Amino acid sequence: MDPHRLLVFREIARAGSIAGAARTLGWTQPAVSQHLRLLERRAGTALVLRRPRGVQLTEAGRILLEHAEAVATRLSAAADDLDALTHLREGTVRLAAFPSASATIVPAAMSLLGGRHPGVDVRLREAEPPEALKLLAAGEADLAVTFAHGGRELQEHPGSEEHPGMVRTPVGEDPVLLVLPRSHPQAGSADRPVDLRSLAAERWIAGCERCAASLRRACGEAGFVPDVRHGTDDYVVTQALIARGLGIGLLPRLALDAFTAPGVAVRAVPGLRPRTLYLVHPREADRIPAVRAAVQALRDTLIPAPGAP
Amino acid sequence: MDPHRLLVFREIARAGSIAGAARTLGWTQPAVSQHLRLLERRAGTALVLRRPRGVQLTEAGRILLEHAEAVATRLSAAADDLDALTHLREGTVRLAAFPSASATIVPAAMSLLGGRHPGVDVRLREAEPPEALKLLAAGEADLAVTFAHGGRELQEHPGSEEHPGMVRTPVGEDPVLLVLPRSHPQAGSADRPVDLRSLAAERWIAGCERCAASLRRACGEAGFVPDVRHGTDDYVVTQALIARGLGIGLLPRLALDAFTAPGVAVRAVPGLRPRTLYLVHPREADRIPAVRAAVQALRDTLIPAPGAP
DNA sequence: GGCGAGACCCAAGCGATACTTATGGCGTGG
DNA sequence: CCACGCCATAAGTATCGCTTGGGTCTCGCC
Numbered sequence: 001m002d003p004h005r006l007l008v009f010r011e012i013a014r015a016g017s018i019a020g021a022a023r024t025l026g027w028t029q030p031a032v033s034q035h036l037r038l039l040e041r042r043a044g045t046a047l048v049l050r051r052p053r054g055v056q057l058t059e060a061g062r063i064l065l066e067h068a069e070a071v072a073t074r075l076s077a078a079a080d081d082l083d084a085l086t087h088l089r090e091g092t093v094r095l096a097a098f099p100s101a102s103a104t105i106v107p108a109a110m111s112l113l114g115g116r117h118p119g120v121d122v123r124l125r126e127a128e129p130p131e132a133l134k135l136l137a138a139g140e141a142d143l144a145v146t147f148a149h150g151g152r153e154l155q156e157h158p159g160s161e162e163h164p165g166m167v168r169t170p171v172g173e174d175p176v177l178l179v180l181p182r183s184h185p186q187a188g189s190a191d192r193p194v195d196l197r198s199l200a201a202e203r204w205i206a207g208c209e210r211c212a213a214s215l216r217r218a219c220g221e222a223g224f225v226p227d228v229r230h231g232t233d234d235y236v237v238t239q240a241l242i243a244r245g246l247g248i249g250l251l252p253r254l255a256l257d258a259f260t261a262p263g264v265a266v267r268a269v270p271g272l273r274p275r276t277l278y279l280v281h282p283r284e285a286d287r288i289p290a291v292r293a294a295v296q297a298l299r300d301t302l303i304p305a306p307g308a309p
Numbered sequence: 310m311d312p313h314r315l316l317v318f319r320e321i322a323r324a325g326s327i328a329g330a331a332r333t334l335g336w337t338q339p340a341v342s343q344h345l346r347l348l349e350r351r352a353g354t355a356l357v358l359r360r361p362r363g364v365q366l367t368e369a370g371r372i373l374l375e376h377a378e379a380v381a382t383r384l385s386a387a388a389d390d391l392d393a394l395t396h397l398r399e400g401t402v403r404l405a406a407f408p409s410a411s412a413t414i415v416p417a418a419m420s421l422l423g424g425r426h427p428g429v430d431v432r433l434r435e436a437e438p439p440e441a442l443k444l445l446a447a448g449e450a451d452l453a454v455t456f457a458h459g460g461r462e463l464q465e466h467p468g469s470e471e472h473p474g475m476v477r478t479p480v481g482e483d484p485v486l487l488v489l490p491r492s493h494p495q496a497g498s499a500d501r502p503v504d505l506r507s508l509a510a511e512r513w514i515a516g517c518e519r520c521a522a523s524l525r526r527a528c529g530e531a532g533f534v535p536d537v538r539h540g541t542d543d544y545v546v547t548q549a550l551i552a553r554g555l556g557i558g559l560l561p562r563l564a565l566d567a568f569t570a571p572g573v574a575v576r577a578v579p580g581l582r583p584r585t586l587y588l589v590h591p592r593e594a595d596r597i598p599a600v601r602a603a604v605q606a607l608r609d610t611l612i613p614a615p616g617a618p
Numbered sequence: 619g620g621c622g623a624g625a626c627c628c629a630a631g632c633g634a635t636a637c638t639t640a641t642g643g644c645g646t647g648g
Numbered sequence: 649c650c651a652c653g654c655c656a657t658a659a660g661t662a663t664c665g666c667t668t669g670g671g672t673c674t675c676g677c678c
Binding site: 326327328329338339342346359360361362363364473474 | 628645646
């Protein structure tokens with residue numbers, strides 16, 4: 001049952017004649033006639049009776065016409081659905097982002113995207129970079145916002161981040177700042193830069209594995225090994241510990257944008273390498289309009305930062 | 310939205326890979342790949358993401374797959390329906406037949422057909438030949454059982470029976486018999502043939518227009534003009550009048566097979582031309598299996614008359 | 619760690635399919 | 649009665665679609 005012939009048959013039935021169908025199709029009459037002939041041969045029964053003023057459907061023709069109409073309706077619906085997706089009247093983007101981004105730039109980008117394409121549905125799942133990459137690989141997310149410590153030239157060992165088939169584009173840097181208790185001797189005079197070497201005797205609070213590694217590397221370059229007393233991924237917990245004088249730590253600016261505890265002071269440390277922010281998605285995912293639009297919204301939020309709050 | 314490509318896409322989705330779809334289709338891999346590429350080009354969005362172990366559907370692909378499944382289901386249902394019609398598991402024949410046939414041979418043929426093909430639905434509409442031909446021409450009947458008076462060589466004027474595009478095949482002859490009251494002098498001695506000339510003084514009861522014309526022609530050849538007193542199409546009415554001695558008449562054997570009044574006698578008249586029975590249908594209607602089967606059942610009932618009651 | 623297997627893409631060639639052209643039959647209406 | 653509309657058939661041609669023979673990439677296996 002060749003569906004193309006079925007649609008030609010539908011035109012014959014609608015026009016009431018083979019020549020009429022040929023006109024609406026922009027074909028010649030024998031072309032339509034041959035389609036009908038082959039269709040009747042496969043069917044094993046006459047589908048129309050040739051009458052002087054055109055053709056008349058047989059019982060088989062009437063039944064076939066119902067199916068043809070149903071097929072045509074489905075094809076039209078499919079085209080409509082695809083059109084809605086390509087023109088962003090519909091669509092879904094499953095976004096995975098790490099916590100401090102999920103609290104700051106991602107909501108801003110989602111708002112921007114929602115204004116541009118109200119029909120596009122963005123679903124956020126908060127996930128640290130390694131987990132976000134797993135979600136991408138498993139097909140459970142379309143787009144991930146990740147970060148990596150160290151400057152752009154200092155990339156970590158391949159194999160962990162180098163998921164095959166994923167493209168990772170840097171979209172900005174997030175400076176790493178020193179967080180101290182307000183009562184700390186170096187908490188005042190925000191203009192004067194802090195030398196990391198002056199903090200060799202401090203007790204430290206580290207974050208996740210990769211953040212702790214970044215801390216150790218920075219301290220190592222400053223000539224000491226940090227005395228890490230506590231560890232937590234959560235930047236609210238980190239600041240609560242710092243505010244109580246239980247240690248000091250490094251936090252990226254995005255985390256501090258999301259939340260800064262009243263009892264802490266924030267200072268810049270020259271030479272401290274920022275973390276790099278990335279958008280990651282499967283290689284061909286940028287051919288999905290909704291993903292492309294989400295990428296654009298995130299870039300517009302991050303790169304020129306025209307109206308980000 | 311090319312439906313053929315849509316079905317290829319369904320195979321890709323089902324197999325989970327382009328190469329797998331190619332295997333089930335018996336094609337090479339690039340063939341399937343090209344179909345997918347064109348489909349994605351027309352769609353304006355990626356339908357699958359190429360992954361190491363095959364492909365993974367995007368949102369657009371998942372939606373398209375639903376439509377593809379629906380189309381495939383419809384196509385399969387269409388093929389099934391056509392198969393049922395061609396193999397006579399289903400089907401409808403709208404039959405038009407004149408009254409005396411409708412009471413005799415048509416029920417027998419319908420019974421025969423019902424035994425051969427229980428799924429075929431025959432719908433009988435009783436109609437005199439001119440009306441039956443109108444039903445055929447209007448497409449409201451598929452097959453007509455008609456008759457024409459006069460031997461096969463003596464056909465009436467064209468234009469009335471010569472409906473264009475209709476084929477008329479003779480399927481038997483129906484002798485015309487003389488019907489007398491039992492009290493009539495010539496009612497006895499059934500073996501002796503009756504000479505029409507001996508009935509010149511009788512009062513006659515005529516049937517329909519064409520039957521009356523047939524009567525007049527037969528009497529004219531016998532050398533007299535019949536004294537027609539009454540007229541009716543109904544062979545029961547005719548016999549009621551005859552039984553009461555109100556006239557005599559000619560009736561075909563089929564009518565007498567359907568009903569013979571107790572008060573009448575039936576005699577053969579040598580030289581009286583029988584009426585010819587015909588099956589009529591549109592030229593191509595014999596390419597409709599159900600019609601062909603109905604024609605065959607009617608012929609089997611009429612021609613060798615193996616088990617006709 | 620190099621290397622084959624599997625999956626995919628691209629470009630080019632060829633063959634089958636499908637549409638066109640040309641012609642004739644049939645029925646209807648001016 | 650002839651001209652027109654509708655349909656069928658046959659042959660030609662052009663397009664589409666599948667194959668062939670390259671290549672890249674990832675994974676898994678020695």
